[in-house]
Amino acid sequence: MKTRIARLLIFLSLPLGGLTAQDLTMWYDKPAARWEETLPLGNGLIGMMPDGKVHDESIVTNEISMWSGSPQDPNNYNAYHSVGEIQRLLFAGHNDKAEALVNANFICRGEGSGQGRGANVPYGCYQNFGHLNLLHTIAGEATDYRRSLDLTQAAATTSFTANNVRYLRQYFTSFDKNVGVIRLSANKKGKISFATHFYRDEHIDDMHVSDARITWSGALPDGRGGKGLQFAGQVKIVPKGGTRMVHDNQVVVKGADEVLIFFAASTDYYGHDAQLAVENALNSASDENYDTLFKRHVQRFGEFFNRVSLTIPDKEDNSRIPTDRRIRRFFEDPSRDNAMAVLYYQFGRYLSISSAAPQTKNALPPNLQGLWAHQIQTPWNGDYHLNINAQMNHWGVEVSNLPEYHRPFIEMIKRIAREGERTAKAYYNAPGWVVYMMTNVWGYTAPGEQASWGASTASGWLCNHLWEHYQFTNDTAYLAEIYPILKGAATFYHATMVNDPKTGWKVTAPSVSPENAFRMPNGKTAAVVMGPTIDNQIVRELYEAVIKADKILQQGDPFADTLAAELKQIPPPVVVSSSGRVMEWLDDYEEVEPTHRHVSHLYGLYPAHFISPISTPDWAEAAKKTLAVRGDEGTGWSRAWKVLFWARLHDGDHALEILRQLLKPAITDATTYHGDGAGTYPNLFCAHPPFQIDGNFGGSAGIAEMLIQSHDGYIHLLPALPRAWSEGEVRGLKARGNYTVDIRWKDGKVVDYNVYGTSPDSVTLVVNGERIIKKI
Numbered sequence: 001m002k003t004r005i006a007r008l009l010i011f012l013s014l015p016l017g018g019l020t021a022q023d024l025t026m027w028y029d030k031p032a033a034r035w036e037e038t039l040p041l042g043n044g045l046i047g048m049m050p051d052g053k054v055h056d057e058s059i060v061t062n063e064i065s066m067w068s069g070s071p072q073d074p075n076n077y078n079a080y081h082s083v084g085e086i087q088r089l090l091f092a093g094h095n096d097k098a099e100a101l102v103n104a105n106f107i108c109r110g111e112g113s114g115q116g117r118g119a120n121v122p123y124g125c126y127q128n129f130g131h132l133n134l135l136h137t138i139a140g141e142a143t144d145y146r147r148s149l150d151l152t153q154a155a156a157t158t159s160f161t162a163n164n165v166r167y168l169r170q171y172f173t174s175f176d177k178n179v180g181v182i183r184l185s186a187n188k189k190g191k192i193s194f195a196t197h198f199y200r201d202e203h204i205d206d207m208h209v210s211d212a213r214i215t216w217s218g219a220l221p222d223g224r225g226g227k228g229l230q231f232a233g234q235v236k237i238v239p240k241g242g243t244r245m246v247h248d249n250q251v252v253v254k255g256a257d258e259v260l261i262f263f264a265a266s267t268d269y270y271g272h273d274a275q276l277a278v279e280n281a282l283n284s285a286s287d288e289n290y291d292t293l294f295k296r297h298v299q300r301f302g303e304f305f306n307r308v309s310l311t312i313p314d315k316e317d318n319s320r321i322p323t324d325r326r327i328r329r330f331f332e333d334p335s336r337d338n339a340m341a342v343l344y345y346q347f348g349r350y351l352s353i354s355s356a357a358p359q360t361k362n363a364l365p366p367n368l369q370g371l372w373a374h375q376i377q378t379p380w381n382g383d384y385h386l387n388i389n390a391q392m393n394h395w396g397v398e399v400s401n402l403p404e405y406h407r408p409f410i411e412m413i414k415r416i417a418r419e420g421e422r423t424a425k426a427y428y429n430a431p432g433w434v435v436y437m438m439t440n441v442w443g444y445t446a447p448g449e450q451a452s453w454g455a456s457t458a459s460g461w462l463c464n465h466l467w468e469h470y471q472f473t474n475d476t477a478y479l480a481e482i483y484p485i486l487k488g489a490a491t492f493y494h495a496t497m498v499n500d501p502k503t504g505w506k507v508t509a510p511s512v513s514p515e516n517a518f519r520m521p522n523g524k525t526a527a528v529v530m531g532p533t534i535d536n537q538i539v540r541e542l543y544e545a546v547i548k549a550d551k552i553l554q555q556g557d558p559f560a561d562t563l564a565a566e567l568k569q570i571p572p573p574v575v576v577s578s579s580g581r582v583m584e585w586l587d588d589y590e591e592v593e594p595t596h597r598h599v600s601h602l603y604g605l606y607p608a609h610f611i612s613p614i615s616t617p618d619w620a621e622a623a624k625k626t627l628a629v630r631g632d633e634g635t636g637w638s639r640a641w642k643v644l645f646w647a648r649l650h651d652g653d654h655a656l657e658i659l660r661q662l663l664k665p666a667i668t669d670a671t672t673y674h675g676d677g678a679g680t681y682p683n684l685f686c687a688h689p690p691f692q693i694d695g696n697f698g699g700s701a702g703i704a705e706m707l708i709q710s711h712d713g714y715i716h717l718l719p720a721l722p723r724a725w726s727e728g729e730v731r732g733l734k735a736r737g738n739y740t741v742d743i744r745w746k747d748g749k750v751v752d753y754n755v756y757g758t759s760p761d762s763v764t765l766v767v768n769g770e771r772i773i774k775k776i
Contacts, residue, residue, distance in 0.1 A: 069124015348700020
């Protein structure tokens with residue numbers, strides 16, 4: 001039975017849905033000059049990014065499983081012999097010597113990630129699929145140019161006029177047929193002429209061109225001198241009118257009225273014959289007419305995208321301004337363009353839907369680049385960094401009503417948990433499972449090549465996602481499914497934590513606060529420690545989750561009682577330093593880089609629930625002081641995390657200020673971590689730099705967190721509303737407990753809302769500062 005809570009507040013208001021929906025189209029008045037200006041299309045399996053050039057058009061293509069490398073066992077099975085000495089050095093305060101021993105004996109075997117350039121080592125890397133080029137014959141100069149991406153339809157267009165002919169190009173990656181579709185048309189007959197070919201820089205073993213199709217196949221390197229993953233692709237060209245012929249490696253069309261181009265790609269990662277898969281996909285799609293294909297695509301995509309609508313009115317219609325200029329205007333003054341925040345929020349949801357295919361067997365979650373890449377060697381291997389980045393990719397899926405898009409990541413966690421049992425044995429001779437700061441599609445779980453960044457464990461953090469999915473869905477069958485994974489992670493920490501000789505607390509050792517370092521009393525720098533604050537918070541959160549899950553499932557697991565007792569020995573979530581800030585390490589070390597991009601010791605603020613302006617105000621003040629020293633700037637994803645921090649601190653204006661900085665126009669070819677390079681590219685992709693998609697997902701999640709929170713024991717409506725967003729409406733957000741929430745506000749106050757649930761319950765709400773307990 002569906003339940004509903006409704007309450008009219010302040011004054012009689014317009015019904016929900018009364019505000020005019022805002023345009024969700026990104027558009028530009030010129031072709032893309034570089035990849036960071038192209039428009040991303042994807043159905044979770046394949047992707048296309050057209051640049052919209054009038055004559056020599058390039059479309060970068062992708063396939064989500066396009067990984068080099070191969071399964072390996074990089075664990076050092078002698079590592080556990082060193083752990084006792086490493087811990088002894090840490091007990092004695094010799095962190096630098098402990099770190100040296102970690103680097104000598106407690107890292108992976110072999111080449112690891114290849115220092116982030118793993119295309120030709122066993123670790124591998126995510127790679128682009130190739131480039132589809134269209135050389136158009138267009139007479140005259142192009143005018144009235146426009147290219148766009150309609151987020152509501154997951155479709156792109158390019159249009160212009162040349163020599164009194166209006167040309168239209170339409171692109172989408174079908175959510176129904178798993179093909180890319182391009183339609184070329186004009187308002188006069190016989191005006192479509194072009195040559196098309198496909199190329200990839202390496203590892204195409206076979207290519208065949210007929211008058212209707214371009215077919216190719218190849219194999220990526222396995223990192224051991226052999227062939228690994230097999231891939232295949234095909235393009236089919238279907239003209240109406242005109243002629244079609246083969247010239248060298250191209251299909252040439254002349255004088256057509258209209259042309260449909262179909263693109264298909266696959267690999268044998270899924271356990272099928274890649275060539276047969278693309279053949280079947282193309283045959284199925286090309287039997288349909290364009291209008292039917294497009295209608296079904298929009299319908300399937302809309303089943304997910306249309307679950308949430310958000311409107312924050314503007315005084316003027318900013319949708320008439322090209323998106324690249326809107327980004328700059330928003331950075332200059334976000335109050336001038338509230339709809340830009342709406343567009344950015346929905347773009348994050350669009351990317352979630354477009355970069356994963358949860359309905360597919362062995363579906364992969366979005367990687368560091370989602371599924372879009374234009375290089376063979378993608379930055380940092382385009383892998384899954386587990387010290388925040390892969391997690392940030394999924395922070396918005398639950399609250400933004402896309403729970404299915406958590407499942408590919410959850411399934412990956414379940415797979416690496418099995419591999420992580422070997423890693424636990426190798427490095428600690430311990431039961432349970434552990435994974436360190438990175439993984440790939442081959443199940444890598446060992447530490448990285450260097451202690452300072454590769455020695456942080458991620459298994460507890462990953463369990464946060466397992467638990468969050470349950471909290472939002474209330475699915476007890478799912479909880480029973482993942483309970484052994486939660487328990488296995490807790491088992492590892494329970495078996496390996498040691499007592500800090502100074503405090504007696506049980507802590508992890510060795511570990512690091514991700515990618516950060518400190519200055520020791522002797523002036524030397526180090527990263528390796530016992531019990532960094534993030535670990536203490538993660539272990540506490542994990543233990544609490546296991547205990548609650550056992551109670552919900554009524555299992556009576558004695559291990560839950562063991563963890564409950566051990567919780568008393570774990571450090572508190574926050575220890576406040578003499579400076580009034582949250583301490584990052586057990587000792588109040590001097591920070592080597594006070595403005596470091598990672599703010600890991602505020603894990604307890606977000607994504608965890610320990611720090612709250614309501615329930616733990618002193619800790620919240622310490623978090624504010626911590627953020628003041630860290631500063632508002634940082635890499636793209638770091639700024640996104642800070643949006644979430646300030647939202648959790650109920651400071652909407654500061655959250656909006658960080659969102660403004662997140663949308664700072666990025667210098668496309670910058671390679672520095674600092675300065676103008678971080679921000680947002682013209683196509684709204686987040687600049688680390690270079691492009692990393694986590695900032696997009698984190699920024700979108702931050703906007704949702706400004707509108708609704710449910711982590712502190714109640715559903716809080718508009719907890720961090722900026723003054724600039726004084727009026728608005730949102731429908732379809734999710735709260736923990738499997739509630740769907742609609743909110744309408746005016747003058748910064750809620751004027752109407754609905755809360756829908758799936759079972760009778762008591763719901764606690766905070767609305768306009770008033771706490772309401774509603775019994776249903």
